[in-house]
Amino acid sequence: MNMQELKKELKDLTLLYVEDDANTRIRIEKLFSHIFKSVTTAENGVDALKLYEEKEYDLVITDITMPKMNGIELIENIRNTNKNQTIIILTAHNTNENLLDAIDLQVDGFLLKPLDKDKMSELLYKIGKHIKNEKENISYKKNLESLVQEQQNKICELIAKDHLTGEYNYSKLKSLIIHNKSSTVCLLVINHLSELLDFFGTEIYEPIIKKCSDYLKSIIIEKMKYFHLRSNEFAIFIDNTNNSEDLMKKFCKKIEDFYININGAKIKIVFSTAVLKGDSTTLLKSIDDTLLKISQSGNIHNITNLNNDIIKQRWESLCIATNVADKSLSIPYYQPIFSQNEEHLMFEVLCRINNNFFKNENKRKCFFESCKKAQIFSKITLNVLKSSIKQIEKVNALFFINLCKNEILDSEFINTIINSPIKVKNNIVIEVNPSLLNENKIINIILKLKDIGIRICFDNVGLESFQIKRILDINLIPSFLKLDKSIISSIPFNERYLNTVQAYTIFAKNMNIKTIAVGIENQKCYEVAKKIGFDYYQGYYLAEPQETIKIGEI
Template sequence: MNGNNINLMYVEDDVIVNDTITSLLQKLGYTVYNFFNGADAYNYFKDNKIDIVISDIDMPKMNGIELVEKIKKVNTKTPIIFTTAISDEKYLLDSIKLGIDLFMKKPIDCSVLKENVDKVLKPYFLELENEKKEEKIREQAKEILIAKTVSMISHQWRQPLSKIGSITSKIRVYSQMNKLTDEILIANLEKIEKENIYLSSTINKFNNLLEKKDIREFSLKELLKSIIEDEISIEMQNNVFIKSDYDEFKNIFESILKNSYEQFDKNDIENRKIDITTFQDDDFLNIKICDNAGGIDKDILSNVFDLYHSDKSLNGRGLGLYLAKVSLTLLTNGEISLENIESENGKGVCVKIKIPTTYVS
């Protein structure tokens, strides 16, 4: 493995050993940042890109164990090699618990130094390469979704633009016939304004997809509390935190709940119930949002997330659930599905959301 472009941190309190090994590592092609104690090393590490750390264990100010504990809080994936003397063996158990990648006995055998560094770095860079490939795939998927959304908005705009054209034509005819009264003009302008509001709302939702996201950690429970009403109950295993865009997630849940409320009104449901439950497994945070609003016709159940399906979440013309699905995919590569259910509260719909645990803490 070529040492070029690899940032290596070397920590050793013995000045002669430090200078010797640092010089050797530089000759091998690595960019070396050398320190004589753990405290100085950590202060540099937390603000800079380091690909691998080689550290002594028994050092002043901050020993190697304490240094690695702090490093792991910044980046759990950074490869670590410990250089150990016989006197350091009391630390070996702690080192193993920290997940040290390799131990090298002192005095360091210079002939195998590069071999050991490459051995530790190979899986590290392989994982980085895989992550880059996955990120490229995700970006390509995002581009496809955005292109589909543009197509959808074009489709959604045809009807209101056609209505606006018909209304303006009607106004022109009334004017030419000298029959354009203030009452007729105002009524038709109100119709145009209604269509304009719809057009604005669709473009605003699309802009939200394109805007740079404000990624931060937030409490799912607090987010849900900010939008729920009396008939909604929340049952969570624990208060999980999601690292993503708070406002976008709020829009997703509001869109889902809005569909439940519209079904409540449509089916004249009096005893309204919406239960939100969560549980987490090794791969996903699972969120279930279940109502007793009567369910959805089987003929359209499988199409509610489709590009051109109308789910009545925006003035009877759709966008809500489709954009919720797109947003969830763009934000977390998450999944969303929907099924009819029947419980003690009656028939209804259950929306299932799966968020990869990499976005959950």
């Protein structure tokens, strides 16, 4: 065994060498320093043990017979700390009585004094190769464990993220809730997604989800965390702090009027929200219960298979509607409403769109259906409202503006009315379908408009649900009742309808509510309506809608 081969195996190893005889220690240390990476020496077991506790060594070579603590005791202490430590005993021939103890302690080798260089080299080479292999095995094992752990983390990360949006999903939210004593979570669900897919086709699913996810993530505030739970379900998480509820309210306010654009078409996204809070157990149960109720509420159903021509026509309609809304292509028309003496100081504001597309009845029907599904009709009629406000301010007359559910819930639309000049507010009459009075949010908005001096008219009376007890309970007595066209047109020929209409007019007079007969399309209908005693009359027989406002007689 030549010295070069020995150095090759030992050059990266550290050695703790323990020897009480100073001359021997110095001489052998000099030899070892040429073949080991580093050599640390100690003159007894006590000093050696202190050094060992401070630092790791690849190899320990120790004498047996030493003061304070002998080699056998040192080995016992080292084994208590590290049972795998490689140890060689260096001893004289006359210490055979201790060799059995060393064997029991499973030392890795023996070197006898005086040293035989060939035997020492052979043993050190063998031991060095063994240590080197062990270190490589340990390094390989650690690298393998690290690689396995890294892959496990990646798998866990993949499991915890939604495949479509790449955002953390329900499993990650659950983990976060469990690790927090008390939290607040806002659940958000696109509550009309199935209807949109059913109407416009399933191809819009991915862009809707991605755009909703991007928007929600962009508007989170302060310490909120965003999650895409699954499909049309999203969540916002925040630790329970003094202002956690206020932060959630601010967040929910930001999603009230949210529209997305897909291939040139605008679609309104309406979220149902539920703010839940509590400890981890309570909160997780509340989330599961809430999501279960949503899944059972009818929001999830089988999507109808549509042919491409139908989808194409609907999408074309929606693109036209978006263009009309964005470029303010809708204009107001005004249909006169006449009093009993055939004078008129009132108008209904109607929406008209100048486009050849609407000359086809099927296309016109498809347009309105598409607007309804995408909930963007309020953006079209908003242009009409803004234009008509300029005219209303100039004329001393009442103007009836019919509001559907989407318009009432559109904050921009309602704020345009609220922020209009006082004269405009005094001249506006808001028409509302009484069937909407079952929703508290809508009732509160209507009452707010009434409180600032805007008159209220119930529309489609006789056709839709009209509960007298309901309007009395919520203290929402209208200024006008409009009897529906389908009822009015039948009163000359249907005695039951005639009696129903007469009952409504008697009720209205007793409540000091003015009545309007809508749908006067012929002389006979007009004469019967006048006999009943309506306060006002409206219909094409009396006057067609006009682009300019003209006050006068029939």
